[in-house]
Amino acid sequence: MTVISAPAGSGKTSLLRTWAGRPDQPYRLAVIQVQRDQQDAQQFWLALLSAIRLAGATTSHAKSPAPTPEFNGPAMVGRVLSELAGGRGRVTLVIDDLHELNCPEALAQLTQLLTSLPDGVHAVLATRRDLQLRLHQLRLEGELAEIRAADLRFTEHETRELLKASGITLSDAGAALLHQRTEGWAAGLRLAAISLADHPDPERFVTEFSGSNRTVADYLLAEMLERQPDDVRDLLLRTSLLDRVNGELADLLTGRPGSERILLELEDANAFVVSLDPARTWFRYHHLFADLLRLELRRTLPEQVPALHRRAAGWFTRQGQFVDAIRHTQAAGDWPGAARLLADHSFSMTLDGQAQTIQALLQAFPPGADHPELALVRAGNDLAQGRLDETAAHLAVAGAYVESAPPDRQHRLQVAIASLKLSLARRRGHLAAVVEQAKFLASPVTGGSDEDIALDSDLRAVALMNLGIVEAWSQGLPDAERHLQEGADLARRIGRPYLEVACLAQLGFASKIHSFATTKHRCREAIALADRHGWGSEPIVAPARVTLAGTMIWTGEFDEGERELQRTSRALQTDTGPGIRLLVHMASGQLQAGRGLHHEALEEFSTAEQLRSQLEGSHALANQVTGWMLATQARAGQPAQARAALASLDNEQAGAGEVGNARAAISLAEGDPAAALGAVQDVLDGTAPVIGYVTVVETQLLAGLAHRQLGDQRSANQAAERALALAEPDRLVLPFAMTGSGELLETLPRHETAHAALLADILDVVHGSSLAAQDRSASPQPEELSPSELRVLRYLPTNLSRPEIASELSVSVNTVNTHVRNIYAKLGASDRSSAVQRARELRLLSAGLTR
Amino acid sequence: MDPAPALYVIRIRGHLGATVLYAFPAMAAQRRGADTVLTGLLDQAALYGVLAEVEALSLDLLEVRQLTAQGESPESGDSRSP
Numbered sequence: 026m027t028v029i030s031a032p033a034g035s036g037k038t039s040l041l042r043t044w045a046g047r048p049d050q051p052y053r054l055a056v057i058q059v060q061r062d063q064q065d066a067q068q069f070w071l072a073l074l075s076a077i078r079l080a081g082a083t084t085s086h087a088k089s090p091a092p093t094p095e096f097n098g099p100a101m102v103g104r105v106l107s108e109l110a111g112g113r114g115r116v117t118l119v120i121d122d123l124h125e126l127n128c129p130e131a132l133a134q135l136t137q138l139l140t141s142l143p144d145g146v147h148a149v150l151a152t153r154r155d156l157q158l159r160l161h162q163l164r165l166e167g168e169l170a171e172i173r174a175a176d177l178r179f180t181e182h183e184t185r186e187l188l189k190a191s192g193i194t195l196s197d198a199g200a201a202l203l204h205q206r207t208e209g210w211a212a213g214l215r216l217a218a219i220s221l222a223d224h225p226d227p228e229r230f231v232t233e234f235s236g237s238n239r240t241v242a243d244y245l246l247a248e249m250l251e252r253q254p255d256d257v258r259d260l261l262l263r264t265s266l267l268d269r270v271n272g273e274l275a276d277l278l279t280g281r282p283g284s285e286r287i288l289l290e291l292e293d294a295n296a297f298v299v300s301l302d303p304a305r306t307w308f309r310y311h312h313l314f315a316d317l318l319r320l321e322l323r324r325t326l327p328e329q330v331p332a333l334h335r336r337a338a339g340w341f342t343r344q345g346q347f348v349d350a351i352r353h354t355q356a357a358g359d360w361p362g363a364a365r366l367l368a369d370h371s372f373s374m375t376l377d378g379q380a381q382t383i384q385a386l387l388q389a390f391p392p393g394a395d396h397p398e399l400a401l402v403r404a405g406n407d408l409a410q411g412r413l414d415e416t417a418a419h420l421a422v423a424g425a426y427v428e429s430a431p432p433d434r435q436h437r438l439q440v441a442i443a444s445l446k447l448s449l450a451r452r453r454g455h456l457a458a459v460v461e462q463a464k465f466l467a468s469p470v471t472g473g474s475d476e477d478i479a480l481d482s483d484l485r486a487v488a489l490m491n492l493g494i495v496e497a498w499s500q501g502l503p504d505a506e507r508h509l510q511e512g513a514d515l516a517r518r519i520g521r522p523y524l525e526v527a528c529l530a531q532l533g534f535a536s537k538i539h540s541f542a543t544t545k546h547r548c549r550e551a552i553a554l555a556d557r558h559g560w561g562s563e564p565i566v567a568p569a570r571v572t573l574a575g576t577m578i579w580t581g582e583f584d585e586g587e588r589e590l591q592r593t594s595r596a597l598q599t600d601t602g603p604g605i606r607l608l609v610h611m612a613s614g615q616l617q618a619g620r621g622l623h624h625e626a627l628e629e630f631s632t633a634e635q636l637r638s639q640l641e642g643s644h645a646l647a648n649q650v651t652g653w654m655l656a657t658q659a660r661a662g663q664p665a666q667a668r669a670a671l672a673s674l675d676n677e678q679a680g681a682g683e684v685g686n687a688r689a690a691i692s693l694a695e696g697d698p699a700a701a702l703g704a705v706q707d708v709l710d711g712t713a714p715v716i717g718y719v720t721v722v723e724t725q726l727l728a729g730l731a732h733r734q735l736g737d738q739r740s741a742n743q744a745a746e747r748a749l750a751l752a753e754p755d756r757l758v759l760p761f762a763m764t765g766s767g768e769l770l771e772t773l774p775r776h777e778t779a780h781a782a783l784l785a786d787i788l789d790v791v792h793g794s795s796l797a798a799q800d801r802s803a804s805p806q807p808e809e810l811s812p813s814e815l816r817v818l819r820y821l822p823t824n825l826s827r828p829e830i831a832s833e834l835s836v837s838v839n840t841v842n843t844h845v846r847n848i849y850a851k852l853g854a855s856d857r858s859s860a861v862q863r864a865r866e867l868r869l870l871s872a873g874l875t876r
Numbered sequence: 877m878d879p880a881p882a883l884y885v886i887r888i889r890g891h892l893g894a895t896v897l898y899a900f901p902a903m904a905a906q907r908r909g910a911d912t913v914l915t916g917l918l919d920q921a922a923l924y925g926v927l928a929e930v931e932a933l934s935l936d937l938l939e940v941r942q943l944t945a946q947g948e949s950p951e952s953g954d955s956r957s958p
Contacts, residue, residue, distance in 0.1 A: 033934040153931060212934065238910045240890035240935060247893065316932050320898040 026139060026163055029151040031174040033313040034212025034242065037151040038121055040177065051115065052147065055080040058121040061268055061312070065381035066131035067096040073118070074105055081112040091522045091558050092378025094409065095565070098134045104559045110143040122312075123152040128381065132157060139163075178209035191218045199231045206235045212313060216245035219296055220252060246317045249296075260287055261310075262326065263333055265318035266356070268349070269301060269309045274340055278333055331357045342366070347374065348382055355389050364396035365434075371402045372441060373483050376521060380409045397426035401438065404445050408452070416449050437480065444484040451491035454604070454640055459495045463488060479519070486515045486524050493528065497535035498604055505535040526555045526565055533569035534608075538717065541576045541755040542866045548573035562596045564605070570596065571608045578615050579719070581758030581786060583795035587616055607636040611650060618653070619762040619790070623661035630654035649716055652683030653763075656690035660765070664694040682708040682715035682724065689727040690764070698734035701727060722751045722760040729769050738772065745773050749780040756783060756865050758790050767791040782822035782861055810851060810869065817844040818869060822861045881919040883943040886926065888912045889936035899929045911938060 029037045038058075045054050055076040063069055074090045109116060126132060136158050139148055150158075163169040179187065184204040188195050195203070207213035217234070221227045230248075237244055250258050256279070263278045264270045272285025288308045291298040297314040301307040310318070323330060334357035341350035347370040354363040363386075371383050384406055390396065404419035420442060427438050443462045450458035489512030496505035509532040516524035533548035551569040555561050570593040577586030590612055597605060614629030633650050651674070658667035668691055671684070678684055688704035707713035708724040715721060729744030745766070752760065761770065770784060770791075778784055786796060810818060820830045831841045852867075854860035886903070892912045897905055903916035903926065918926065923940075930937050 033932060035934075210934075238891040238907075239893050240888070240896060240933075242934060243890075243893040243896045247895065313932070313934055316899075317895060321895045324895055324898045 026142075026147065026160070026168060027149045027170045027172065028158075028160075029149070029172040029177075030155050031153070031172070031177050033153055034210060034311075035174050035177045036211030037177070038311075039211065040172075041119060041121055041149065041151055045119065052117040053080040053112075053115065054117050054119055056119040056121070059123055059125040061125055062127055062385075063125055063131075064127050064385040065379060066098060066128050066134065067092060067101075067378045067380070068382065069126060069128065069131050070098075070101045070105070070134070071378065073120070074101075074108070077105065077108055077112075077116065077118070080116055081108070092376075093523045093560070093563075093565075094375050094378065094380065096378060096380070097563060098130055099137075100563055102134050102137050103562070105138060106141060106143065109146050115145045115147075117147040117149060119149045119151075121151045123150050123156060124154050136160070177211065179204065179207075179211065179214055180209065184209065184214060187214055187218060188221070191222060193218060193221045193227060195221070195227050195231065199228050202235045203231050206231075207241055210241060212311075213241040213245060215295070215297070216242070216249055219294065220245065220248045222294075223252075242313065242317060246314075246321075250321070256281065256283075257287055257291070260284055261291075261318055262322040263329070265310065265315050265322055266330070266333060266353075267337060269307050271307045274337065277336055277340055331359075335359065338362075348379065348386070351386055355386070360390060360394055361396060364390070364398050368398035368401050368441075369437065369480070371405050372444070372480065372487075375405055375409060376483055376487075376523070380406065397422065398430075398438070400426065401441055401445070408445060408448060411452075413449060413452060416445070420445055420449070440481060440484055444488050447488050447491050451495050454495065454498070456495045456499045459492055463492045482515065482519045483521070486512055486519060486521055486528075489515065490524055490528050490531070493535070494531050497531055503538070506532065506538075509535060522554075522558055523560075523565070526551060526558065526560060529554060530566045530569035534572045537572070540866075541580060541757075545573060545576050548576070562592070564596055567593050567596050567605050568608070571605065571612055575608070575612045575615070578612060578619060579759045580756050581619075581762070581790040581796040583616060583619060583790070585795075586612070590616070603636040603639045607633050607640070607646075607650070610636065611646065611653075614653060614657070615759060615763070618657055618660075619759050620793075621762070621765070623657055627654070627657045627661050630657055646716070648678060648681040648683040649720075651678060652681070652687040655684070655687035656763075659687075659691040659694035662694075664691050667691050668695075680707070680713060682713040682720045685713055686720060686723050686727055689724075689731070693727065693730060693734070698731035701731040702735075705731075718751055719757065719760060722748050722757060723764060725751065726760055726764045726766045726769065730764065730766060733769055733772070741769060742773055745769050746778060746780075749778060749783060753780050753783055754865065756786070758787050758796065761787045762791055779819070780822065782858075810848060813840075814844045814848050814851075815869065817841055818848055818860075818864055821845075821848075821857055821864070879919060881917045881922070884916060884918050884923055884926075885939070885941045885943060886914045886916075886930075886937070887939040887941075888914065888930065889938055892935075896933060896935070899933060900926060902926075 029040065031037055041056075045056065055073070057072045057076045059069065060072075071090050071092055078089065126135075139158065139160065140162065142148060160169055181201055181204045185197070185200045188200055188203075203214070203217060207217065217231075221230060224230050234244060234248075250261070253261070259281075260275055260279050264275050264284075267274065267278075270288070272288065275284030275288065276282050285306075288298060289300075289305060292300055292305070292308065297311040298308050299311070301309055334353045338350045338353035338357060338359075341347070341353065347366060351363050351366045351370075354366055367383070367386055374380075374383055383402065387399065387402060387406065390399065400419045400422040404416045404423060407413075407415040407419060423438070423442050427435060427442065430438055447459055447462040450456075450462060489508050493505045493507075493509035493512055496508065509528045513525050513528035513532065516522070516528060529547070529551035533544065533551045536544040536547045548569040552561065552566055552573070555563070555566040555569075560566060570589055574586045574589035574593060577583075577589060590609060593609055597609065610629045610633040614626045614633060617623075617626035617629060630650065630653050634654050637647055637650050655667045655671055658664075658670070667687070671679070671688060671691065674684065685704050685708050689701040692698070692701035692704055705724045705728050708715060708721060709728065725744045725748035729741045729748065732738075732741035732744060748760070748766075752758075761767075767788065770788060773784065790796060816834060817830065820833065825833065827841050827845070828838050831838045834841070848854075849856075849860055852860050852863040854863050887908070889911055891907055891910070892900075892905060900914055900916070902918065902922065903914035906913045906915070914926070916922075916926070927937070927940070
């Protein structure tokens, strides 16, 4: 690693540029120049990641990184490291103006990055002052090279060379004098060279310069400005207050056309003007140069300064570059105007990942000034940082203001307030409040300016997402699906990938009312989209991951499910709410229970139960959690405790099907099968509410176990068969494992079941193996099978041979063969077992569910 | 750290021209030999602001001194006053 640490004007950037421009450059370069006063860690990292991708353009297929409203520093560092490692080797990171990074967390993250660079990756940093990068280790290992001011200083010889290269004839004495006066300072020499270039008497210039005590930059800049034509000087002064300038903007500030030509000429003359893009449309001045010009502007044209800022602000507003617009509006002293701009755009700026920029802009407002619209911005800022009570307080202030706001702003403010209230309610888990705020969703996005529509779309997408999330987690899964799908579609249309991923991830979770195949597909879709953007390990995709893990566990793919759970847990290291962690513990509990590890399962379910009690409002899976916890308690040898806990439930919970199952499990553990049968009666005759059919599978098994204990083998077999039939379409394995129904199934006569293949799989799992993951990429919807083909299909899962199937169906073997061929073709299968699996996925085998 | 503003004396090498002086509106400037001495009443934030300007303009910082109320620097001899 190389650090160049030297004051302004020492030639750091020139050095970097020259070095980078070498034709024999062996490494690919990822170059960034830190923006002036960069306080936003995410913006810094996005720029660096972009540069890395640009450098390795052939290997990375992803586009420029999308920003996220919730920035995860450590995850970002991880992402950068993996992209560096994944590239084809030698990359050099070049970070210029690192002292402009006024963000301690970003510096800490950068240190992390720099101390763990992969092999073949180098870094070059340029800064004006020594930074707190804690690179002692690298220094000790000899991995750190430093270039300091003394190294960059021009020697007398180099001074003469510079003069010669600039076409300036100066005596050796003159050159020596120049060198002495400037002390070899690069900026000084360059400024001098500009003035000397067409000076009638270079020797006299140097003598006068040498005889003056004025600071070098001051003197030479004044000299340089003096000999510029009026229009050039005017342009330089007026545009000095911009961070970057193009011809159009310069024309606007000078009130004259032709600025682009001047800027290009200045760059060609090497006069501290540098173009920022290959097309040479945008330019930047050297910071020192710009600072001096700005001071000169304030000295000579003070009354122009606010007007210039205002004009620039207007231009940036029209371009949609609101951060610059707000900064210039603030600089013009127009605080109400700046407040309005910030209030209007802070929402989309947050979605653009500029939360810290917003904070910096907020802090720039003079204290004590009363800008009620800023309350909205502060509310958004607090919400982004998880300060929920402060958010509510600021929203109250904003709400009070809306009544007295100008009529043309009221709608926008109301929409913004409602959207923030909705987000807040969602964070707190208040479904009622969420629904109340979602009233404005009823009116579609129409009319208004383009800006209004864009803002409304952003707000609407976020509102849909929040609404869908709360609905999915409390109740009303069909509504949740609708809203989340709508939200995802809208987010895709308006180009908000983060929102799209968030909606799809929650949609995966909300898909549980569909077949497991649909759920898995949706979860995988969400995860794939997240991966494409590099968010695969972020909390945002956790709902999809944990749901996917859950479905795997339900279908007996324990090992794969466990891996997915581990991935989820890793992603949830940073702060997340109790809701998602509840799911993780629930799924872990299911996994352990499926493996017969009752004590471990009980621990997980108990944790889940505790988390459930922390949630506000009712939870969709509450009864499931409670039921399993009690049942596991009984199976772990604590039936008495379970019975006691059962007694303390309220009537509504006690009447749920899941709790009925628990009651049955407790009775079975107590050795009272008759009571167990009584406990499940409500579910069997359909009067008890259940979360889904999975509960009924469990119920049938518990009934079967009870019958078996009572000696009624026929009823036991019937119950087992019913359970298998229910479980067949989704290939559920878990209920059998959790209830310990191994013996129940083993005594089921093999030839009497229509579900032999599933039965074989379940017994495999019950005896300790894990089913292999069914990796199915999205296949197209197959052709419909004819009724005769369906009849043959039903026999495929059995162990009957084709002649045997033919005799069962009273047709010829040839007929059966034809049907089988067609079945394989339509299902895209190549053999019997994959045909069966595919058919199960498509729920083609759920014939005649008996209850 | 005393939050109240104090009198600071900052010595820079070279004479600061009119333009550069505009960067230090809160300070009074005096030429002392080949150097410039800036004097001003600054709290800590303002002091670091001034130092940041010095860095930004690539000026040579020679000395930063805080003066006591009596106009003497704290280290000079016996400052025990009755």
